[in-house]
Amino acid sequence: MKMEWIILAHGDCDGVCSASLALSAKKNSKVVFTNPAGLLSELKSIETGNIIITDIALTPTHKDEIVSEFKRLSSKGRIIYLDHHPPPSGLNMKKLPVETVRGSKGACASELAYACFRDILDTEMSRVAIYGAIGDYSDNTPGVRELLKKWDKRELYLEAGILVAALEGVKKRDFDFKRSLVTYLSANRLPSFDRNLVEIAMRESEKDERMRHVVKGLVKTHGKVAYVVNVEWSLGKAATYARAYGNTLVGVAAEEVEENMDMSIRSVNLKNLHRVVSKVAEELKGIGGGHANAAGARIPKESFSEFIKRLDEELSI
Structure with a gap:
């Protein structure tokens, strides 16, 4: 068989x-x-x-x-x-x-x-x-x-x-x-x-144009990291525009999923983002990884502020 x-x-x-x-x-x-x-x-x-x-x-x-x-x-x-x-x-x-x-x-x-x-x-x-x-x-x-x-x-x-x-x-x-x-x-x-x-793609394109402005209004920065939380949009896109509007090295978009924070992280010309994200996420009992300039992570939601802080510290080394 x-x-x-x-x-x-x-x-x-x-x-x-x-x-x-x-x-x-x-x-x-x-x-x-x-x-x-x-x-x-x-x-x-x-x-x-x-x-x-x-x-x-x-x-x-x-x-x-x-x-x-x-x-x-x-x-x-x-x-x-x-x-x-x-x-x-x-x-x-x-x-x-x-x-x-x-x-x-x-x-x-x-x-x-x-x-x-x-x-x-x-x-x-x-x-x-x-x-x-x-x-x-x-x-x-x-x-x-x-x-x-x-x-x-x-x-x-x-x-x-x-x-x-x-x-x-x-x-x-x-x-x-x-x-x-x-x-x-x-x-x-x-x-x-x-x-x-x-039709789904066209609706998403219209949403993209609206949500760019939402991210612009909600983005916060901590040193070299810009971030937004619980924006109802593609995490990857939200992270990209958080970085752009925050004028930072790295952008993070996070959403609460039960007891965790799921995140997309984006950068330009960093070349080792996946290693940095993996290190910080594991220190906080989460997981992370990805590519040189695009990564993802999942951590306990109570550790999100610490994640942003440690991510900035790693980028400043």
């Missing part, structure tokens, strides 16, 4: 696009959306099967347990790990029982997924990889530039813009919507051909 494939994916544009490429390559796979904080519990819930993990970082807090789960599951099936986040300190990815793909420097998960399954994908699925790269600000790698040569890039930026706006226009945990979108994109259908998707 053929073994089932399970796709574990992040729910942002890069995660959705990389999952779409994986689903196009491995038809009838089960698609599950999760995040770095939830990856361990998802792995524990799987008894057997082949697994594709896309755009989900390995957190320092859970790394040993995740490695243990990788060993358990790899004895029963294949694990393909397609991610571009820096691994936790001390973890050698080459020694893990998972299949990985080497991409160009700065390659996003969508670029890695296309490279992984290229031989069995329709070549036109390259545009889905490009959507993911645009959505993740990773569209200037040698790999994506090569893929773009086959397309009119103006058309693809329109499609990616619709996709990004639509994903930010639905609730973060609307996984049924995201699963249907993965299925839609896996069949090489254009975002602009889905009237519902376009």
